[in-house]
Amino acid sequence: MAWLPNLVRFAVLLLLLVFLLQPLWFEPLLRPLVQANAPAIYNQGSLFWLTLLHLRTVFVATLAATAVAVSLAILVTRKAGAEFLPLSRSLVNIGQTFPPVAVLALAVPIFGFGEKPTLIALFLYGLLPIFENALTGLTTLPPTVMEAARGAGMTERQRLFNIELPLALPVILTGIRLSVVISLATATIGSTVAAKTLGEVIIAGLQSNNLAFVLQGGLIVAALAVLIHDALQAVERFLSGRVRA
Numbered sequence: 001m002a003w004l005p006n007l008v009r010f011a012v013l014l015l016l017l018v019f020l021l022q023p024l025w026f027e028p029l030l031r032p033l034v035q036a037n038a039p040a041i042y043n044q045g046s047l048f049w050l051t052l053l054h055l056r057t058v059f060v061a062t063l064a065a066t067a068v069a070v071s072l073a074i075l076v077t078r079k080a081g082a083e084f085l086p087l088s089r090s091l092v093n094i095g096q097t098f099p100p101v102a103v104l105a106l107a108v109p110i111f112g113f114g115e116k117p118t119l120i121a122l123f124l125y126g127l128l129p130i131f132e133n134a135l136t137g138l139t140t141l142p143p144t145v146m147e148a149a150r151g152a153g154m155t156e157r158q159r160l161f162n163i164e165l166p167l168a169l170p171v172i173l174t175g176i177r178l179s180v181v182i183s184l185a186t187a188t189i190g191s192t193v194a195a196k197t198l199g200e201v202i203i204a205g206l207q208s209n210n211l212a213f214v215l216q217g218g219l220i221v222a223a224l225a226v227l228i229h230d231a232l233q234a235v236e237r238f239l240s241g242r243v244r245a
Helices: 004-021 023-033 047-076 079-092 100-111 115-139 143-151 156-193 199-207 211-244
Strands: none
Touching: 004 023, 004 047, 004 211, 023 211, 047 079, 047 115, 047 156, 047 199, 047 211, 079 115, 100 115, 100 156, 115 156, 143 156, 156 199, 156 211, 199 211
């Protein structure tokens, strides 16, 4: 029965793709959730296109957060940068201190409406889990491996790129996975400042008292979070197996 979870994941992915490409096929299922003459399927834009834009926003924000967080973790795990650890922790905690809604409120007057304020909010919110996991991965490396690398005459740069980062990668990826899942849900609030995300569907449903719209937006985000979480977790297991080997 080990194949059953994979079958369920494949079924969820297939169902999601079919719904995004042919949403009208599901109208009979959603019709009981709406009032008479109200649309059961979101009709103010393409669900497939909104999903792609939602994923793009999350990807760009997570990529930027990963670059900054991992760079900071590398800096503070070197002798020359160890004194910056408290400052780095304070910086990456900013996103958790200020809720995304507050970040949006501060960013809109500066950057205007659209995707930019959402990217900033997701970037700040995603720093902490990636930084802490990168820090853990780089500070819990096997001492025997590090001693062997030094004994082989490897420079600090060679040790970093050939030994430390590859060994720490599964732990770093765990932080990235957490950041992505958080960002997938948080990105929906970007639609309150005119960013193109699946939040548009949920907000339209709340404004028109259309439960079907709210359900569509919420289920698509939930399905994406589960599928991406499982995919990244599988990559972590694969990398962990290679590290142990």
